[in-house]
Amino acid sequence: MTPELLAEVMERTWPPARAFVVGPWCIRDGQGGGKRVSAATAGPEWRDEAIPEAEAAMEGLGLKPLFLIRQRDDLLDQALQSRGYRVVDPVVAYAAPCPALADPPAPPMAAFAHWPPLAICTEIWADGGIGAARLAVMQRAAGPKCAILGRTKDQPTGVAFVAIHQGVAMLHALEVRPMARRQGSAHNILRAAGAWAQENGASTLSLVVTVANTAARNLYASLGMGVVGQYHYRQR
Template sequence: MTPQALYDLLEASWPPAFRHRVGPWAIREGQGGGQRVSAATAEGGWVPDDIALAEHAMAALGQPALFMIRAGDDALDAALDARGYVVKDPVVAYHGDAATIASPAPDPMTAFAHWPPLEIARDIWAEAGIGPGRLAVMDRVHGPKCALLGRRHDRAAGVAFAAIHEDTAMLHALEVLPAMRRQGSANNILRMAAQWALDNGAKGLSLVVTESNSPARALYASLGMTLVGQYHYRLRQAG
C-alpha cells in the first residue's frame, strides 16, 4: 500500500460531491460530508502566494479553509503553520489481508452486509452524528459497496460502511452503540467486512482512524492489520 494508492482508495471509497482544479490545488466540495471530502490538497508545484487561491475557492463554496497534509507535504505543512493554521485530527491508516482478518468467519447472526442501509443502520449512524451529508457520500460511491450491521444479544449493536476500489475494500463510518461497546461487535463487523471483500473480489481491507484512538488501533492490530500511512489536516483559525 503506497501513499498514493491509499489516497486513491480514500477518494474512490469516500468521494466528494465535486472536485475542482484551481491552480495547483484540488478543491473538494463536500456538501456536509465531512473533512475528508472538503479538504484541499496540493496537486502540483505551488508557491506560498498560491495558498490564497485555495482559500478563496473554499470560501466561495462556503467551506472553511482546510488542507489535507499528506506524505511529501512538509513544505505546505510549514507554510500553513506560519499562517496560523492549526493541526487537526492526525489520522493513521491500517491495512490487512482480507482472508486473514475474515478467519475465523463471524457467525452470520452477529454481522451481515446489505445495501441500501436498513433504517436501524441509519439510526445508529445518526446517533453518532453521521447524518444526511455523509450518507450522501456513501450513495455517490460507484462499484461494490455495503452497509454492515452488527448485532449483539439479538439487538442491533453497530454499523459500518465499506466500498471496494481495485483490489482493496475500505471501511468507513464504523460506529458501535455506547451500551454495546467492548462486547466484540466491532470485531465481528470488521471480520464480516473482510469476508464481504473476499466475496466481491478484493484481497485487502483498509481503514483510517484518528491517531489518538488507542482502543480501536489495538483492535486493528489484533486482527493482523498494520500501519501503512498517515495524514493530518491544517485548519485556519477564525480571525
C-alpha cells in the same frame, strides 16, 4: 499499499460531491460530508504565494480553509504553519489482507452485508452523529459497496460502510451502540467486512482512524492490521 493508492481508494470510496482544479490545488466540495471530502490538496507545482488562491476557492464554497497534508507535503505543512494554520485530527491508515480477517463471527454474534442500508443502520449512524450528509457520501460511492449490520443475541449492535476500489476495500463510518462497546461488536463487524470484501474481489481491507482513538487502534493492531499511511489536516 502505496501512498498514491491509499489516497485514491479514500477518494473513490468516500467521494466529495465534486472536486475541481484551481491553479495547483484540488478543491473539494463535501457538502457537509466531513473533513476528508472538504479539504484541499496540493499538486506538485504549488507555491506559497498560491495558498490564497485555494483559500478563496474554499471560501467561495462557504467552507473554512482546510488542507489535507500527506506524507510528501512537508513544505506545505511548514508554509501553512507560518500562516497560522493549526494541526487538526492526525490520522493513521491501517490495512490487512482480507483472508486474515475473514473469519465468520462466533455465536451469539452475527453480521450481514446489504445495500441499501436498513432503517436500523441509519438510526445507529444518526445516534453517533453520522447524518444525512455522510449518508449522501455513501450513496455517491460508485464501486461495490455495502452496509454491514452487526448483531448480538439478535439485537443490532453496530454498523459500518464498506466500499471497494481497485481491489482494496475501505471501511468507513464504524459506529457501535454504547451498550455494546468493548464486547466484541466492532471486532465482529471488521471480520464480516473482510469476508464481504474478499467475496467481492478485494484482496485488502483498509480503514483510517484518528491518532487519538487509541482503543480503536489497539483493536486494529490486535487483528493483525498494520499501519500503511498517515496524514493530518491544517485549518486556519
